[in-house]
Amino acid sequence: MGQKNKSYVKGLLIVTFLLFHFSMTYFYVAPEEFNSVVLKNVSGNYMKPFFHQGWSLFAPELPEYNVSIAYRQSQDRQWIELSDYYKNKHYSLRVSHHGRIIRAICNVTRKAVWEMSQNDPSAHGYQDALKNMTKSMTGMGEDEFIELRITMNSIITGDEKQVVF
Amino acid sequence: MLDICYGPQKISPPLNQRGLSNYLLNGLDEGGIGLAITIMTVLVICLIGAILTSYKRTFTFIAFFAAANLVNSTYLLNSGGHHLMLIVLFFLGFINERETKAGNWSNALNKGAVLAIQIQVCMVYFVSALYKLLGDSWMEGSAIWHSLMLEEYSLPIMNQLIDESNFVFIFMTYFLLAFQLLFPILIWLRATRKWILILGLCIHAFIAIGLGLLDFGLAMIAAYAVFDESICFKLFRNRSC
Numbered sequence: 001m002g003q004k005n006k007s008y009v010k011g012l013l014i015v016t017f018l019l020f021h022f023s024m025t026y027f028y029v030a031p032e033e034f035n036s037v038v039l040k041n042v043s044g045n046y047m048k049p050f051f052h053q054g055w056s057l058f059a060p061e062l063p064e065y066n067v068s069i070a071y072r073q074s075q076d077r078q079w080i081e082l083s084d085y086y087k088n089k090h091y092s093l094r095v096s097h098h099g100r101i102i103r104a105i106c107n108v109t110r111k112a113v114w115e116m117s118q119n120d121p122s123a124h125g126y127q128d129a130l131k132n133m134t135k136s137m138t139g140m141g142e143d144e145f146i147e148l149r150i151t152m153n154s155i156i157t158g159d160e161k162q163v164v165f
Numbered sequence: 166m167l168d169i170c171y172g173p174q175k176i177s178p179p180l181n182q183r184g185l186s187n188y189l190l191n192g193l194d195e196g197g198i199g200l201a202i203t204i205m206t207v208l209v210i211c212l213i214g215a216i217l218t219s220y221k222r223t224f225t226f227i228a229f230f231a232a233a234n235l236v237n238s239t240y241l242l243n244s245g246g247h248h249l250m251l252i253v254l255f256f257l258g259f260i261n262e263r264e265t266k267a268g269n270w271s272n273a274l275n276k277g278a279v280l281a282i283q284i285q286v287c288m289v290y291f292v293s294a295l296y297k298l299l300g301d302s303w304m305e306g307s308a309i310w311h312s313l314m315l316e317e318y319s320l321p322i323m324n325q326l327i328d329e330s331n332f333v334f335i336f337m338t339y340f341l342l343a344f345q346l347l348f349p350i351l352i353w354l355r356a357t358r359k360w361i362l363i364l365g366l367c368i369h370a371f372i373a374i375g376l377g378l379l380d381f382g383l384a385m386i387a388a389y390a391v392f393d394e395s396i397c398f399k400l401f402r403n404r405s406c
Contacts, residue, residue: 014277053248059296100242
């Protein structure tokens with residue numbers, strides 16, 4: 001009987017921990033409409049960095065445009081396409097690392113476009129990150145001049161728009 | 166790729182976070198190809214040690230810290246698959262399948278860890294479904310078409326073949342939503358488990374190759390192993406911890 005009680009205690013302790021852990025997980029990852037902002041912030045103290053996670057890819061909404069970027073090292077030079085190279089490699093070598101790179105490029109590019117749409121001159125974190133990414137991928141020096149051109153193609157209307165920074 | 170991930174100008178800028186846990190899990194924040202290769206070597210050795218030796222928990226936890234350092238340094242390149250594998254690896258660190266004597270703590274930890282991984286997989290589907298319920302494109306049935314129109318998640322031949330009004334893609338959108346909502350329930354029923362796992366394997370194989378999310382697709386397929394009946398039903402038949 002004593003042994004059985006000890007077993008129940010062990011089980012209860014483990015179940016209690018799992019209840020706590022997955023409650024914290026839910027509050028950390030669930031959307032705000034099904035959550036509490038206070039609990040979301042509190043759960044972050046427990047979840048980060050060991051259990052950091054996010055499950056909102058393609059949701060609630062998907063991006064409305066495709067993006068591609070080109071770069072040049074001075075204003076009198078030709079634009080060099082960057083994302084198209086990784087995109088084509090990803091199409092032909094499906095199990096390669098090119099998929100990770102092109103998704104990273106597109107994610108940061110869309111965030112940079114959003115940042116520019118805020119019209120806040122002091123907000124340029126994503127634009128800087130995109131420039132640093134481009135320099136990293138092309139082997140350019142950290143302090144070298146670079147200009148980027150983002151081309152956006154709307155999935156819905158087919159319209160094309162470009163921005164340069 | 167090593168240069169892009171761990172070189173002096175790595176693609177993911179340093180986060181410069183403080184705290185003991187960040188020092189343990191973000192040792193490659195500033196990069197370092199030599200250090201990255203060392204950590205990769207440690208990871209492989211520990212994974213082999215965890216499989217072959219009796220010090221499974223120790224080796225698995227060291228492997229977890231090694232993998233976390235490698236993954237966290239490339240945060241801009243990561244997907245949910247990387248996070249899932251880290252969490253699964255963490256809980257695997259509590260499992261030693263050679264210590265299954267009923268009634269002791271080791272066996273209790275084994276069962277608790279298996280249950281934790283199973284619940285984590287269910288959580289992935291459930292939370293993802295909650296986000297989808299908030300999206301107009303998911304409720305209208307156009308989300309699958311929309312995702313296949315994104316060039317980094319598709320193939321050129323898909324862009325040419327698909328049509329927004331195609332009934333197949335509308336059906337696939339609602340089917341995927343239903344799958345994610347029902348998985349956390351149907352996976353626990355013996356009658357439906359096999360079929361839900363087979364469906365899931367097909368979905369994640371498509372995600373891996375069709376959408377190009379190889380790491381996420383493979384991570385979910387690997388995580389499905391925890392629902393293997395020989396593990397799960399042995400777990401709940403032997404009620405004592």
